[in-house]
Amino acid sequence: MFDFCLHVLTLACLYGLMALALNLQAGYAGLLNFGHIAFVGVGAYAVGIGRLAGWPLPLSMLAGVACAMLLGVAVARLGRNLASDYWGIATLAVAEIVRIVVLNQSGMAGGAQGISALPGPLDALPETAQPLAFAVLGLFAVALAAWLSARLAASRFGRALRLLREQPALASCLGYDLGRLKRSATLASAAVAALAGSLLAGYTHFVSPDYLLAAQTFLVWSMLMIGGAGRVAGVLLGTVLVQGVYSFVPLARDLLGLGSETVGALRLGLIGAILLLCLLWRSAGLLPERLRTLP
């Protein structure tokens, strides 16, 4: 049971990183990125491609972050002249393009079969110590990202992002370069998401095009919407709730003596119900963003 809880905690931390990364764009800056999973996939594939090329893991992870940031620049530039909803559709298309490229790139990216036997960051430790060590690493990473995210939200840059979200015309009048603000938010988000992707690939020792499915983006979005976009504690609460439902439904099924075929329906039904209830009664999430009011 302990190992299973460590596994759930590790996955929650990795998804927490992805959700915090999305929060930088969607929560603070109001950028509707529906292709967020592309950054995660770039980070994950960097570990895989690095393994095939014989690179050390830290170099692969760094390369992943750098490539994701380059992709972030491209995505942000793509959005210069698009309204936010159209930009959201464009990001979805970018993520699909990345997925289709790796799906059909059998030489470098392993094609549909993906790349297996990937190195993990903690492989040097004894086998029995790895689950606990990975959970600690995940907790450390998510705590660091949460602290940096909260600091950023309270900074002048964070206030500028929220102004961009609420009153872009006013932000422009105050002298902010809106394009640069969007680009900076996207770059920061891409870096954190790629790091999460690298850690996910290192944890599962595998990467495949399935990691880049659009459904994964919407899973992270559901964490944000349930918990509360724009607030670090809300994002983390949403992550824990959604991951908890995903992982603990099979245990609940065992306790209730239900059939194995009910798990899929229960998972989707519960997350759908929570999302719907939140949208109806807590549209800003369970822990909504607290906006600063001036006296």
Add this chain to the structure above:
Amino acid sequence: MRIRFGITLAIALAMANTAHAVTLGAVLPLSGSSASIGEDQRRGIDMAVADINAKGGLLGAPLAVKIEDSADGATGALDAATKLHSIDKVPVVLGEYSSSVSIPLGQYLVKQGMVHLNIGSSSPAIRQIGASSFSLIGLDDLSAQFAAKDILGLGYRKVAFIAPNGAYGQGIDGQFKKYLQAGGGSVVAEVLYTPGQSSYRRELQQMQRSQPDVYVYSAYGQEAAVINRESFELGISKTPWYGIYLSMCTADTPAQIANGQIGMEVASLGSAGQAFAAEYQKRYGFAMKSSYSSYAYDGVMLAAAAIAQAKSADPAKVIAALDQLGASFAGATGKLALDADRQRTEQPYDKLAYEGGSLHAR
């Protein structure tokens, strides 16, 4: 005091009863696009458990199989495998169906020192999973070679090929083309379609332009249904259609559309296979939906035979028993004859035709 003693005794007896009961694990796609195949695998497992328990169980106690949903993805499969490893503590796990899920699942199980029985994936990459992973299903090189020979034997030379753009489709495409060309045939159109689309009309029209002698396809149930319906609407179903794993291709297709298709399927002509098919029909009230139920059935039977031979559910002993049994075990899908890589080397196939709403030998 007496009541407390009674309760303690009851708990002790219950624990003593369950202490020796063997529980196996299975990770199947019970939700997602492959759910109908996962459900059929589950039927095979249920039948094997019923058969074993009707004969007194395993190691003197009833056998159970804990079935988990992979949600048709690698992360879901790892969730399930972690639960089976750390909570249910099963020695053997059967699964999955998609190669891109079976590979990480198998790697995780091998890493934990557990036994992995592949009952549904046929990608050649399965061979590299690791030392405690065994395949009951012949990999794509066997099925593709059989299909290519069969098609050439029927006199067809120009083939239009369509399969899903995934681990399975890419694997069978490469192998099929290799064997067809080696036999003097050619692939005049080659399409790897995106799974989950609502229409494949564009892909079918692209294939139609190549004017093939035969359309060869291998597609999952729901997608095969769309392909078959649209080929019927476009009129290209008048050209012969050949299904690799025909039961999978026609499982969700209306009979009037699938009628006339030919193809190949894992053989169930042996006495064990026929007994399984008859029992399946009797138990569920319809003919076998796919051959994957029989692989799942054999998977449980093989694991039970290995545990019985080892007289223990300890994974290391089960692996040693499987190494011995693998060469000679014969089940509903025929003789396994596992090689040094623990992969099936003999796989009997049937040549089939779909007529009158069901599959028949041709």
